[in-house]
Amino acid sequence: MTSTISRFDATLAPCGHQHDGERCVAEDDQGLVTEQVTFSCGCRTAREEFHDGSVHHLVVNHKHKVLVDEEFRGE
Numbered sequence: 001m002t003s004t005i006s007r008f009d010a011t012l013a014p015c016g017h018q019h020d021g022e023r024c025v026a027e028d029d030q031g032l033v034t035e036q037v038t039f040s041c042g043c044r045t046a047r048e049e050f051h052d053g054s055v056h057h058l059v060v061n062h063k064h065k066v067l068v069d070e071e072f073r074g075e
């Protein structure tokens, strides 16, 4: 499992404002990637890959409101 944390400059957060933040990308032994983005205001997004090829996408704003919670089926 390797993970990389990087900071990014102000960009559009889920709440609609510009905020900087931190991105954490983790990759497991099979190459499945989990990406978590945390904005300085508290908004966050996550994208997670699963072994069956499906992808889970989650977007939560800084008021803890879930804006997106969906799963895409793989082939």
Ligand SMILES: [Zn+2]
Residues within 6 Å of the ligand: 013, 014, 015, 016, 017, 039, 041, 042, 043, 061, 062
């Ligand atoms: Zn926000």
